Amino acid sequence: MIFLPELIVVACAVGVLAADLWIDERRRVILAPMAALGLAAAMVALIVAVPQNGSTLGGRFAVDPVGWWFKVFFLLSGLITILLSLDLLDGRVGVRMRGIGFRGEYYTVLLATILGMMVLVSARDLITLYVSLELATLPLFVLAAWRRDNAQSGEAGMKYVIFGAMASACMLYGLGLLYGLTGSTALSAIDHQLRDIPAFWLAAAMLTAGIGFKLTIVPFHFWAADVYQGAPAPVTAYLSVASKGAGLAFAFQILYRMLDGWVAQAAAGVAVFAAVTMTLGNTVAIVQNNIKRFMAFSAISQAGYLIMGFVGGLAEGVPAMLFYLLVYAVTNLAVFACIVWFSNQTGKEQIEDYRGLSRTNPLIALAMMLGLFSLAGIPPLSGFVGKFFLFSIASKAGYHWLVAVAAVNSTISLYYYLRIVRQMYIEPADEGATRLPITPTLAVTLVVLSAALVLMGIIPSLYETISAQTLTWLPR
Amino acid sequence: MGLVSWLIAIPFLTTLAILAVPAGRWRWIRWIAVTGCGIHLVLTVVVTWLFWQQASADVAAMKTALLTKLYLVEQVEWFRSLGIEYFVGIDGISMVMVILTSVIIFTGVLASWYVETRTKEFFVLLLTLVTGVFGVFVSFDLFLFFMFYELAVLPMYLLIGIWGTGPKEYSAMKLTLMLLFGSAFILVGFLALYHASGMHSFNLLKLAQANFSGEFQRWVFPMIFVGFGVLGALYPLHTWSPDGHSSAPTAVSMLHAGVLMKLGGYGALRIAVYLLPEGAKDWGLFFMALTTVNILYGSFGAIMQRDLKYFTAYSSVSHCGFVLFGVAALNLMALKGAVLQMFSHGIMTGLFFGLIGMVYGRTHTRNIDEMGGIARRMPWLAVMFYIAGLASLGLPGLSGFIAESHVFLGGFFGNSWTNITVMRVLTILATMSIVVTAVYVLRGLAKVFFGPIRNSHFEHLDDAKLPERISTGVLAVVLVVAGVAPWLLINMIEGALMPIFNRLNGSIAMTGF
Numbered sequence: 001m002i003f004l005p006e007l008i009v010v011a012c013a014v015g016v017l018a019a020d021l022w023i024d025e026r027r028r029v030i031l032a033p034m035a036a037l038g039l040a041a042a043m044v045a046l047i048v049a050v051p052q053n054g055s056t057l058g059g060r061f062a063v064d065p066v067g068w069w070f071k072v073f074f075l076l077s078g079l080i081t082i083l084l085s086l087d088l089l090d091g092r093v094g095v096r097m098r099g100i101g102f103r104g105e106y107y108t109v110l111l112a113t114i115l116g117m118m119v120l121v122s123a124r125d126l127i128t129l130y131v132s133l134e135l136a137t138l139p140l141f142v143l144a145a146w147r148r149d150n151a152q153s154g155e156a157g158m159k160y161v162i163f164g165a166m167a168s169a170c171m172l173y174g175l176g177l178l179y180g181l182t183g184s185t186a187l188s189a190i191d192h193q194l195r196d197i198p199a200f201w202l203a204a205a206m207l208t209a210g211i212g213f214k215l216t217i218v219p220f221h222f223w224a225a226d227v228y229q230g231a232p233a234p235v236t237a238y239l240s241v242a243s244k245g246a247g248l249a250f251a252f253q254i255l256y257r258m259l260d261g262w263v264a265q266a267a268a269g270v271a272v273f274a275a276v277t278m279t280l281g282n283t284v285a286i287v288q289n290n291i292k293r294f295m296a297f298s299a300i301s302q303a304g305y306l307i308m309g310f311v312g313g314l315a316e317g318v319p320a321m322l323f324y325l326l327v328y329a330v331t332n333l334a335v336f337a338c339i340v341w342f343s344n345q346t347g348k349e350q351i352e353d354y355r356g357l358s359r360t361n362p363l364i365a366l367a368m369m370l371g372l373f374s375l376a377g378i379p380p381l382s383g384f385v386g387k388f389f390l391f392s393i394a395s396k397a398g399y400h401w402l403v404a405v406a407a408v409n410s411t412i413s414l415y416y417y418l419r420i421v422r423q424m425y426i427e428p429a430d431e432g433a434t435r436l437p438i439t440p441t442l443a444v445t446l447v448v449l450s451a452a453l454v455l456m457g458i459i460p461s462l463y464e465t466i467s468a469q470t471l472t473w474l475p476r
Numbered sequence: 477m478g479l480v481s482w483l484i485a486i487p488f489l490t491t492l493a494i495l496a497v498p499a500g501r502w503r504w505i506r507w508i509a510v511t512g513c514g515i516h517l518v519l520t521v522v523v524t525w526l527f528w529q530q531a532s533a534d535v536a537a538m539k540t541a542l543l544t545k546l547y548l549v550e551q552v553e554w555f556r557s558l559g560i561e562y563f564v565g566i567d568g569i570s571m572v573m574v575i576l577t578s579v580i581i582f583t584g585v586l587a588s589w590y591v592e593t594r595t596k597e598f599f600v601l602l603l604t605l606v607t608g609v610f611g612v613f614v615s616f617d618l619f620l621f622f623m624f625y626e627l628a629v630l631p632m633y634l635l636i637g638i639w640g641t642g643p644k645e646y647s648a649m650k651l652t653l654m655l656l657f658g659s660a661f662i663l664v665g666f667l668a669l670y671h672a673s674g675m676h677s678f679n680l681l682k683l684a685q686a687n688f689s690g691e692f693q694r695w696v697f698p699m700i701f702v703g704f705g706v707l708g709a710l711y712p713l714h715t716w717s718p719d720g721h722s723s724a725p726t727a728v729s730m731l732h733a734g735v736l737m738k739l740g741g742y743g744a745l746r747i748a749v750y751l752l753p754e755g756a757k758d759w760g761l762f763f764m765a766l767t768t769v770n771i772l773y774g775s776f777g778a779i780m781q782r783d784l785k786y787f788t789a790y791s792s793v794s795h796c797g798f799v800l801f802g803v804a805a806l807n808l809m810a811l812k813g814a815v816l817q818m819f820s821h822g823i824m825t826g827l828f829f830g831l832i833g834m835v836y837g838r839t840h841t842r843n844i845d846e847m848g849g850i851a852r853r854m855p856w857l858a859v860m861f862y863i864a865g866l867a868s869l870g871l872p873g874l875s876g877f878i879a880e881s882h883v884f885l886g887g888f889f890g891n892s893w894t895n896i897t898v899m900r901v902l903t904i905l906a907t908m909s910i911v912v913t914a915v916y917v918l919r920g921l922a923k924v925f926f927g928p929i930r931n932s933h934f935e936h937l938d939d940a941k942l943p944e945r946i947s948t949g950v951l952a953v954v955l956v957v958a959g960v961a962p963w964l965l966i967n968m969i970e971g972a973l974m975p976i977f978n979r980l981n982g983s984i985a986m987t988g989f
């Protein structure tokens with residue numbers, strides 16, 4: 001059963017929604033474990049029952065090693081997001097956030113986006129691809145606006161809808177043009193029939209805008225900062241990780257499956273996008289004061305690093321990107337676990353609110369510092385290793401200037417990540433500040449994520465496995 | 477796990493041990509730290525002995541060798557698909573640097589005996605930093621090297637930011653960013669080397685067998701050299717150094733000026749010159765000119781300083797200039813001098829910064845003009861200060877003389893591919909700094925220690941306590957030993973430098989200088 005994991009996610013989403021109808025508010029605490037268990041079961045099914053290669057539904061739904069790893073990533077980030085959300089939704093917090101609730105709907109919507117992303121990587125024709133992308137994106141608009149009576153959250157949802165609709169329209173136009181040019185909706189058939197004509201370049205530009213929107217590539221990043229800031233913290237975490245992964249998966253589908261012959265020619269363009277994205281993300285992040293907004297620009301710059309793997313369309317880029325995506329997921333979610341915890345306990349989201357955290361909660365401050373250093377690419381953490389592999393791709397493609405830009409950008413990024421470290425470690429705590437409590441779920445999640453972000457850089461087996469399975473994935 | 481891995485593992489395990497102790501027990505923590513460093517010192521002696529057992533037989537063979545020969549090698553595949561290995565070993569240069577680091581950290585921990593705020597975090601960060609330093613000196617895989625290199629730089633931010641003095645946050649940020657800016661260029665260079673070699677390996681010895689084209693060497697060499705040069709305080713990228721050193725707490729200044737700045741010279745020699753000899757020949761004169769500025773600028777800058785730490789920091793810029801000057805001069809004598817200077821300056825400046833910390837802890841001022849006559853109250857510290865000062869101005873019998881005379885002789889002899897007149901002029905200019913050094917060292921120390929006691933508060937000060945006496949005594953003894961019996965070091969270094977030198981001269985074996 002190739003699509004067993006997807007079926008489990010659907011069943012789980014429906015199950016959560018149905019259960020939500022039948023039980024009373026007090027018992028709704030079981031919804032989060034239900035959703036989490038569902039994703040865990042899907043993960044088991046993915047590992048046990050899904051082969052590395054196979055297709056069904058007349059070749060329109062297929063699995064290959066790259067798709068398989070993307071699904072691992074989506075399930076993993078979904079699962080962790082649920083673990084990060086449940087304290088907030090169940091009200092186990094120090095400062096109650098108004099207008100948050102509706103647990104049944106929340107988890108159902110979350111599961112629906114995960115389902116969309118999983119189908120997205122398995123789609124093999126334009127229609128499925130587009131529909132699954134919409135399934136992955138539309139529920140996110142709802143999630144961003146989840147705090148009903150909060151103006152910022154509403155604004156976030158609204159902006160996201162408008163920009164998202166715009167991006168979807170561009171993308172649909174691009175896909176339509178491609179269909180018109182080739183007369184086929186099968187991705188693999190399109191590849192062979194494209195010719196170098198203006199209509200093709202128009203389609204390519206439209207698709208670039210669409211991909212750029214999902215991946216927050218400059219200049220298509222405008223929505224990110226406001227949406228990240230307005231959305232509830234766990235949703236921001238999900239947006240910055242899973243949604244970005246979906247963007248990458250979509251880029252894989254378009255660039256490698258459909259426009260494979262053209263990727264190498266676009267190397268200079270990709271390099272410029274990467275350089276501009278990381279530079280803008282990093283420089284703007286320096287002046288942010290709200291931690292979620294700050295993380296939005298940090299995530300934009302990370303997207304810049306991520307697409308370095310496309311430069312030159314090299315085979316080594318595929319495992320490098322997949323590995324970095326997993327590293328980024330673990331690292332960013334570790335940082336967000338701290339942010340979610342802090343906002344749950346204090347209701348505060350400014351960077352200077354973190355002052356003295358190393359005196360009151362030394363272990364959480366340590367975890368947060370590790371996460372930030374990993375994002376900045378400091379060895380021996382996994383962020384360093386992942387970036388090193390990506391930089392190596394650009395170097396191999398001959399783009400030494402891009403390596404220099406990226407490496408200098410890492411230094412800039414360290415400057416603003418150190419701002420938070422400074423608040424936590426160098427600034428004294430407020431008078432009378434006491435230790436803040438942490439719930440067991442969040443504590444365990446944080447420990448696991450921190451351990452993972454250290455070990456993934458030291459133990460080579462994860463990268464070696466990905467590399468062995470996907471290095472020969474590109475047909476060339 | 478072999479002995480070389482233990483050189484890296486002991487500071488790391490000490491860190492873990494300290495992490496396990498509750499923060500309130502700060503007396504235990506410093507004992508754990510000093511025990512760990514003591515064990516490391518013993519291990520270093522053992523490794524040196526084993527190394528010399530094997531290496532002494534090979535020195536003659538190395539005269540014609542083009543490849544570095546390593547001892548006590550450990551090699552394990554790591555990221556196999558990218559050709560990254562855990563590859564550590566020891567050769568003469570790294571042995572000398574390991575001895576230096578081991579001595580400095582041991583004395584540095586003793587000099588930090590009275591750090592009582594956030595002791596646990598202090599020692600954790602200090603030992604993490606040292607783990608990185610040891611890693612750099614024994615790694616022969618570029619990936620591993622780079623990993624340890626950055627690990628050694630980063631803890632500095634918190635060490636200066638939390639325990640520093642003066643404009644500490646500014647200095648910490650400036651230092652961290654400038655050093656990582658340098659390492660960005662090193663990274664570009666390393667990746668270019670990896671891909672250009674076509675060997676699918678980061679192994680330094682394998683890369684040394686690759687044929688890099690002249691054009692390639694011409695642009696990669698300055699990238700890597702400047703990248704390391706930032707840490708080696710290459711003019712005009714040295715500006716982090718005075719601020720950083722003067723804001724840092726005692727042990728951190730010791731380690732940073734004593735050891736970390738040497739990573740710059742070490743990397744420039746070991747990687748830039750060794751792998752890219754043609755590039756080195758093209759750029760040698762340019763970097764000699766820059767480092768001459770370094771040497772003169774640093775020493776003149778030191779004259780003007782009123783703060784003891786700035787004073788020493790500028791003198792460090794000048795002395796680290798000698799290291800890079802020797803590396804850029806590219807003959808055997810000068811290269812030998814560069815390595816000797818790394819060792820000599822490391823010990824000397826470690827002693828200087830250690831002493832400044834001890835004096836400051838008593839007088840609560842570092843301003844030279846406010847002090848005076850304190851030799852009467854603290855004779856031990858005064859004597860030690862003078863030993864360091866005399867080594868710094870190159871008095872024969874102390875290590876500085878040996879190192880600097882090698883560098884100058886090497887620079888004066890010149891080499892076959894550079895305009896010898898220009899090299900000699902630069903060398904003569906650089907030599908003049910010795911006079912300037914004598915001026916500022918003797919004047920500065922006389923002001924601080926002799927004359928009438930200016931401040932009645934100084935009448936009640938006491939001399940060095942036992943941990944401080946051990947710390948400074950050990951360093952002074954090393955300075956004297958290295959000055960009186962320099963062949964102990966030169967023998968070790970020579971065998972390791974021959975391959976680098978031979979590569980510069982094609983395959984022609986050269987003897988003499």
